[in-house]
Amino acid sequence: MAITKESIIKALSTVQDPDLKKDLVSLNMIKDVSVDGNAIHFTVVLTTPACPLKEMIKTDCINAIHKHVGEDVQVFPNMTSDVTSTRNTAPLLPNVKNIIAIGSGKGGVGKSTVTANLAVSLAQSGAKVGLIDADIFGPSIPTMFNCEHEQPEVKEINGKNTIIPIEQYGIKLISIGFLTPPDNAVVWRGPMASSALKQFISDTDWGELDYLLIDLPPGTSDIHLTLVQTIPVTGSVIVTTPQKVALADAKKAIGMFKQPQINVPILGLVENMAYFTPAELPDNKYFIFGEGGGMKLSEQFDIPFIGQMPLVQSIRESGDSGLPAVMKDDVTADAFKELSQKLARQVAIRNANLAETKKVEMIN
Numbered sequence: 001m002a003i004t005k006e007s008i009i010k011a012l013s014t015v016q017d018p019d020l021k022k023d024l025v026s027l028n029m030i031k032d033v034s035v036d037g038n039a040i041h042f043t044v045v046l047t048t049p050a051c052p053l054k055e056m057i058k059t060d061c062i063n064a065i066h067k068h069v070g071e072d073v074q075v076f077p078n079m080t081s082d083v084t085s086t087r088n089t090a091p092l093l094p095n096v097k098n099i100i101a102i103g104s105g106k107g108g109v110g111k112s113t114v115t116a117n118l119a120v121s122l123a124q125s126g127a128k129v130g131l132i133d134a135d136i137f138g139p140s141i142p143t144m145f146n147c148e149h150e151q152p153e154v155k156e157i158n159g160k161n162t163i164i165p166i167e168q169y170g171i172k173l174i175s176i177g178f179l180t181p182p183d184n185a186v187v188w189r190g191p192m193a194s195s196a197l198k199q200f201i202s203d204t205d206w207g208e209l210d211y212l213l214i215d216l217p218p219g220t221s222d223i224h225l226t227l228v229q230t231i232p233v234t235g236s237v238i239v240t241t242p243q244k245v246a247l248a249d250a251k252k253a254i255g256m257f258k259q260p261q262i263n264v265p266i267l268g269l270v271e272n273m274a275y276f277t278p279a280e281l282p283d284n285k286y287f288i289f290g291e292g293g294g295m296k297l298s299e300q301f302d303i304p305f306i307g308q309m310p311l312v313q314s315i316r317e318s319g320d321s322g323l324p325a326v327m328k329d330d331v332t333a334d335a336f337k338e339l340s341q342k343l344a345r346q347v348a349i350r351n352a353n354l355a356e357t358k359k360v361e362m363i364n
């Protein structure tokens with residue numbers, strides 16, 4: 001009996017996306033079905049190129065076709081992606097699909113390190129990524145990307161002076177560090193810092209992006225309020241160490257995003273410097289800053305626990321040398337890659353279940 005497109009679609013409608021809990025056909029993830037004799041071709045459009053379930057979904061599709069269409073057919077799924085978005089009402093950055101703010105509470109917990117590695121890892125997966133260093137008083141992104149001496153061009157686009165972001169490792173970057181001499185401290189009042197962030201959002205040529213990451217300053221400040229009042233933020237990520245003082249500050253950051261007037265979904269919690277493993281004793285874990293605090297916090301606030309990064313000398317060295325750890329070929333790189341996949345997955349789940357975040361109108 002001839003194989004029909006209908007029989008293929010029917011077979012694929014038995015395959016579920018485990019995160020979105022619906023079948024691939026209802027989710028509109030199946031395209032370009034074709035049959036050529038005994039060979040079946042179709043495209044599966046995933047919600048992110050960093051999809052950790054890619055291989056599993058591919059195998060499920062092949063098995064479903066063999067089960068429902070025929071055991072002897074050849075199946076050629078073409079796995080692609082189109083990052084989802086809920087952003088459709090904002091006049092600013094219409095071509096940026098997701099805006100993700102990374103905050104911490106306490107300083108020095110590794111928020112910029114995590115952000116830099118997430119950005120590189122998402123870009124390595126094939127996503128279009130931008131990064132705003134919103135830590136106006138302590139920018140570290142230029143160092144972490146080895147481009148401290150770069151200066152962004154300003155071009156007139158549609159009659160408006162527009163900043164052209166610096167591109168490094170495939171990521172578009174902007175930081176106050178590109179606009180001030182490296183050794184000069186930025187001594188500004190809050191409104192000037194807020195105005196710089198607004199320019200980074202609205203006067204910068206971001207083009208088309210799947211993910212725009214925002215590395216926030218520590219704490220809960222003017223900058224945080226400016227961000228949520230300037231643009232609807234898709235979601236946030238909280239970075240903490242397991243230390244008591246860091247967890248206490250992380251709680252405040254969580255409280256800020258959860259405030260009813262702000263209401264930015266929290267996509268995940270990352271526990272950084274979770275434990276130390278010496279190179280000469282790879283099976284030993286020393287919980288220098290305490291154990292289990294990140295997991296407990298995520299359970300307490302019902303936030304997905306998306307990663308536990310060890311304290312590793314090479315992560316610090318990578319940050320200082322401007323080559324993010326995820327660009328190396330080792331277990332630390334794998335851990336950051338897994339973290340980025342978990343984040344991308346949470347963005348897709350959030351987009352499937354929640355409406356666009358509302359821009360905050362006014363908080364005094």
Ligand SMILES: Nc1ncnc2c1ncn2[C@@H]1O[C@H](COP(=O)(O)OP(=O)(O)OP(=O)(O)O)[C@@H](O)[C@H]1O
Nearest residue numbers: 107108109110111112113273310311312315316319
């Ligand atoms: N997992 C890790 N292992 C080893 N060193 C790390 C790790 N994470 C971060 N570091 C190092 O800790 C220091 C602080 O990290 P980072 O600048 O990313 O923190 P931060 O939270 O962004 O700080 P702040 O917001 O106060 O500027 C850096 O020297 C960085 O290289």
